[in-house]
Amino acid sequence: MDDGSLSVASPEPGGHVARPVRTTCPYCGVGCGVLATPDSSGGATIKGDPAHPANAGRLCSKGSALGDTLALDTRLLEPVVDGARTTWNTALDHVAQRLEAIRAAHGPGSIAFYLSGQLLTEDYYVANKLAKGFLGTPHVDTNSRLCMASSVAGHKRAFGADAVPQCYDDLELADLVVLVGSNAAWCHPILYQRIQVARGERGMRVVNIDPRQTATSEGCDLNLAIRPGTDQVLYNGLLVWLADRGHLDHEFVSRHTSGFDAVLASAREAAPSVRQVAAATGLDVSDVELFFSWFGSTRRVVSCYSQGVNQSAQGTDKVNAIINCHLATGMIGKPGSGPLSFTGQPNAMGGREVGGLANMLAAHMGFSDSERDRVRRFWNAPALVASEGLKAVDMFEAIQRGEIKALWVMGTNPAVSLPRADRVRDALRKLDLLVVSENVMATDTLDLAHVRLPAHAWGEKDGTVTNSERRISRQRPFLEAAGSARADWWIMGEVARRLGFGTAFSFTSPAEIFDEHARLSGFENTAASPADRRAFDISGLTGIGGGGYDALEPVQWPVRTGSAPAERLFADGGFFTPDTRARFIATSPARLASPVSEQWPFVLNTGRIRDQWHTMTRTGLSPRLSTHIQEPFVEIHPEDASRLGLEQGTLARIETAHGAATVRVLLSRGQKPGNIFAPFHWSAQNSSSGRVSSLVHGAIDPVSGQPEAKATPARLAPVAVTHYGFLLSRTPLRPEGMAYWAECRALFGATPGFTLHLALDTDAARMSDWQRATLPDGDWITLEDAGAGTFRTAVFRDSQLEAVLFLSASPKLPATDWLRTQFDSPCDLAGRRTILAGKPVTGGADEGPIVCVCYQVGSRRIEAATLGGCATTKEIGTKLGAGTNCGSCLPEIKRLIASTMAASRAAAE
């Protein structure tokens, strides 16, 4: 591929044959390269970038569907102040005047910024500089606090810096990969696929440590379903085992670390024997021994940890317990060997590089006098803050208390994603000024904003992001900005100028900001004293100019002036502690922040699903991505469910001390008894009561400030309804009087539409009134079987289907797949009533639930192919195409093959 031809192409609205633009996926922290080829109608064709080292051309289901998210129908296109559309000038004047007034009345500490791992590094840099250097408020935090903070804190405690030692290639070079608290198959699909390919080719072992059985479990050699919150016990036990069985790297420990003996003693106290580890973690002794012996006898071990570790009130300890074992064996920073945190967000690391967090100042510098002095001089910022600000959870508590009066949120949705989200929503209502920079029109946060500022979306954004392996990649624009949307850095710069800080914010391009950022990273970063040396140094990228910036290839930091970028760190020590030695860290006794009780008997775990991202403002736009899972749900073990009277597909109300949600019941033997799981993606925009983060307690890790989103004591109970149903319609319909609803976009053949899953608690006698109030005008075809609780209505207009409503007393409703295809083809008058059968008269075309989103292959077709002789995912791929694009569904296909074959064997016997 000719790199020259792939450098920045300007948007070509004229409709010329466009060249692909190399950019970076805006979802998870894997940071895959994307080739976006704009079409002439405001969209683009999306492909993986074969030249990007993170993904080598592959994309997961979410990345593949990026082209579905570019339409403008949900975009915020104009600034809005107090509900009225206005000009940029008015909006910016308003924001500046209000900030100035609030600062004058209540001091700079009454202003806070809540940023996002979706922001580009350049935007982050400007926000951090404006707040900490010029407005003089230290309260700058970010949704990365919910995601990465414990790993960062653990890294800083052990390595003296927020520096990930490994690179992705290590996943292929390892002989053992340990996934801890990571459903990588769904949340970091491309890395998971890289592991699986290597496992297939090289026979590498994969261990999965997770209380839940997930799609990730399918590709693992050993699944350790530990009791929630006991990771440290397992790793302390491992440290003891390694020490007792002679697996230590004594030379590395003595030359490059400190604190080993004390930590080993403490580990021995916490986890004296395998038997005690097994008892504490709820694992079999033999499984624990197997894991320990694999770890001890393998010289190339990569430990990948993610939200299951981070989102814990003891997350930092868990990270250090893992790192302890790598330091003790010297397995760090070496090819195929070391700890590798899987980051949640595309630019969580970039945000940390600029210091866009409450407990960092800038560019990996903290708040010591010398660091503050250095930054003050560099920025020429006399108002520089003196000390740390409030971390996310505390920040919203301060808003709740009325101490913070003005909040500027950029590119995130705290009213949905923060723990105790209902309390957060209430807090937001108390603000004197809530400014939200967003690219969509409506979110639960935007609903409360005084000022809405239209920001660039992916495809328009121009800047850099840093992925989980310290790799800086360009996000390049390939579309013209929608409406009046502007870059975040421009918006902040304009406010800064109005506040009188024009000189410090005279940037005219992201390249200029990047240059200043790179210079700051190298500023006085050559000190002889190791204590002053900072890991983050990209001074080698200063002065590359606009052209160099545009052409910047993906590169791993550090990029020091005069030296090559570093793939790995710390193989030979050189940690960023004052004595350059890594620290062993003793962990506190393992416990959950709030134990279960008679009143709250379940441990509620929250997380993601395969095809949605965060609060669905973008992935929710893609009908393809909604074919996998369409509604908020709770996974529960069948025995727990049957005790509570919860059946598959019925509705449950989950309650905690902090909130409640009503979601669909999904029985799963992959869920341990006493544990439940619910995804956090849904909001008030697309569900009646799916705001799962409102249930999560605010308990935080004392070191990292990261909330424990994976273990809130909860209870749940059936929700009695009279009818379950769905409503398919060309335009979104939100009927009154529903006991439950969740809406998603859907493809009706080739045209877009909406699926509303719903439940009613109403008299059958009132059903026709309800339908009349709900459904559009047109020719109505109705099926009523009140005895079975069945009500079905199809509405036709000019021989085209407009809407279909299915209601049933039972949650077992026909799949919508076939019905959705009926919107595309005109139906003949005589036969159209059979629409209400919900399926074609002959079998065959009914796919079942969609498994492969890329090729829209359903479970029934895969089962049929398995029965027809396809025994491997590869054979299924050859026959049906399923799983051959993004591969995100391969674990599910594998499971389907296994279950189909098992059922067929059982039938044969």
Added chain:
Amino acid sequence: MPYRSRSRLVVVGNGMASLKLLEEVEAGCFDITVIGAEPEPAYNRVLLSSVLAGDTSLDDIRFRDRAWYAGRCMTLLTGDPVTALRPARNEVVLKSGQRLGYDRLVLATGSEAIRLPVPGANLAGVLTFRDLGDVSALQAIPAGTAAVVIGGGLLGIEAAYGLARRGLDVTLIHLMPHLMERQLDPVASGMLKDALVAKGIRVLTEASTECIEARDGHAEAIVLKDGRRLPASLVVMAVGVRPAQSLAATSGIDTGRGIKVDDKLETNWPGVYALGECAEHRGQWYGLVEPAYDQARVLARYLSGLPARYEGTLIATSLKVSGVPVYSIGDFDGRDAEVIALHDRAAGTYRKLVVRDGRMVGAVLFGDTADALWYRDLVTRRTPVESLRAALPFGRAYAEAA
């Protein structure tokens, strides 16, 4: 007849029930004489409206010509109706005075149209719609004439449809709130009304006739009880039929609503039978062709010396009303039962299935009767339907694919 080797069978009436009996009975067993009141041999009365509408020719509604009767050694007498029965003497008396003796007598006298007892009911221009004679009279009325058809049952609707097709300006008035309320539920009835209106017929329900006004002895308008006055130089009374049982009633044969028969279709007089629309069996009187045919088949077997019992016919109505196929069977009302209804008003199709205790007990189909026979089987065989309940309204193909 000096010599008789076979017993004599006399059939009074030559309608559709009578003909079916003659077709089914073992012809060699009897000397058969059939006496029809109308000048023509039996024809398909069901298609009269179609003839009126001009959709079907007279020839098309004839069943058997006279040669057929002759060929089977049956004597067919037409235009000489029976005026008296003398069961005690085993003979019937014809209008011409002729007397016919019999060994077995079958009464298949059918039914006669009812005339409303309202002032003006016998004016010129006030007709009924029952036989070929009525059709000929109606065919003579010129297009554009203002006509009112009284009666929203099958006959009235067909008359209205036929007249509208001939270009008359037709209003159909019906006493009840719903057309064909005995064969259709209110929904199907409403759809039928829509279909008639779409064909240019004005339909007034809950309309009760006060009187028929005349000018020069000829009908000019109908006045309703609510005071409305509808111009009408033609009035067709199609308010129902009554069993033609006066011959029997005056001859000592038990009658009720019709001529009472037992399961052998025999009256209280041994050797005297009745069937079709003139008969009443187990308290039930049928105004439809299918039970008449069932009765004819049973009686034919019985007369031929074969074991046979008639135990009633599950009422199924299967017709084309003004060109729209309609079917109803069993208990389609659905009171105290579960109702499954599939309705496409704009397309004019409707299926209502009635389920009681897990079995189908009745159905109404409108606009599309493709699955009528399947539903009839489910009803008559009392098949449990719970397992195919979801597919039931979509018909046999769906149920079998499920």
